[in-house]
Amino acid sequence: VIRSVVRGCGSYLPARMLTNHDLAGMVDTSDDWIVQRTGIRQRHIAAAGEHTSDLAVKAAERALAAAGMDPQDIDLIVLATATPDNTFPASAVAVQARLGITGGAAFDMQAVCSGFVFAVATADSMLRAGDFKRALVIGSETFSRILDWKDRTTCVIFGDGAGAVVLEAQELAGGKADRGVLGAKLRSDGRHKDKLYVDGGPSTTGTAGFLRMEGKEVFRHAVGMMTGAITDVLAATGTTAQEVDWFVPHQANQRIIDGCAHKLGVPSEKVISTVAQHGNTSAASIPLALDTAVHDGRIKQGDLVMIEAMGGGFTWGAALIRW
Ligand code: ACO
DSSP, X not given: OEEEEEEEEXXXXXXXXXXXXXXXXXXXXXXXXXXXXXXXXXXXXXXXXXXXXXXXXXXXXXXXXXXXOOGGGOOEEEEEOSSOSSSSSOHHHHHHHHTTOOSSEEEEEOOGXXXXXXXXXXXXXXXXXXXXXXXXXXXXXXXXXXXXXXXXXXXXXXXXXXXXXXXXXXXXXXXXXXXXXXXXXXXXXXXXXXXXXXSOBTTTTSBOOOEEEOHHHHHHHHHHHHHHHHHHHHHHHXXXXXXXXXXXXXXXXXXXXXXXXXXXXXXXXXBOOOHHHHOBXXXXXXXXXXXXHHHTTSSOTTOEEEEEEEETTTEEEEEEEEO
């Protein structure tokens, strides 16, 4: 069988950090409130002129270095983002050009916070179909650009950043086939589309707009949707939650992360959390967390890793990867 095997990962955070204390000087909030409700302590903010594709290129270069690969080895770029540089072309082609790649295909994927899981599943399908050999799967966001910095209910939650993995199609047989992306489930339900959205766009207002969120409604659905997707992936791959070495959830907020672990009966030591340091970076949060855990030595080759996310749409999903 053909499997999409992870060859390397990388990430990038903008230099500027914004702490909860900084925010308390901007809106009526406090470090205590933000930490208690979300677990977030700080987030990184892109500099003026630093775009989603710039963050993506840096994460991609680090992922390629970790994989020991050259940009020319890549023939597919799938970039998950809800904050593209421009309405079009896709930011993925800006990344492609900056890396000096002229062959293959590059496109953006829009599933907001679930974008990275959708991108991994999409790239995996394309690699297994035999049409592409090596994919850069990237999540990159500059949510700071679509935040209403006067709205304390949203501006304290999000941050900027990027992460990337290199997936390679490998023909594997027998016991060796238990590697790479082993299964994925993707879901959407547009009845919830007004609970987390941006109030602008090219076809409606002609403006970029600001993020709007019914926080309680998002919270109410998040745990059930994500654990449902995880349960489906476990069933489809004949795996138990206990066999999974690491759970790497979308870093929305610590209470959602804890709620999922509790519902699945998973000890918190097996759950990677970077939300305190990064905030919610939407599609970038999972590859940022993956890269953090690979570099600090927690995720090792051979480990079974579950990635899971839920976000605007609503969209949600999970994927199981043998690292
Ligand atoms: N600082 C201080 N007070 C605040 C702030 C703030 N930043 N924001 C809201 N408040 C106030 C509210 O005005 C309200 O005051 P009131 O009681 O006088 O009206 C009070 O705090 C409680 O507000 P709630 O909205 O009820 O607070 P809640 O406990 O629901 O927490 C939160 C809000 C953190 C947004 C929570 O609903 C949540 O985590 N939701 C999930 C949202 C999420 O994770 N979104 C990420 C995007 S989706 C995704 O990635 C999955």
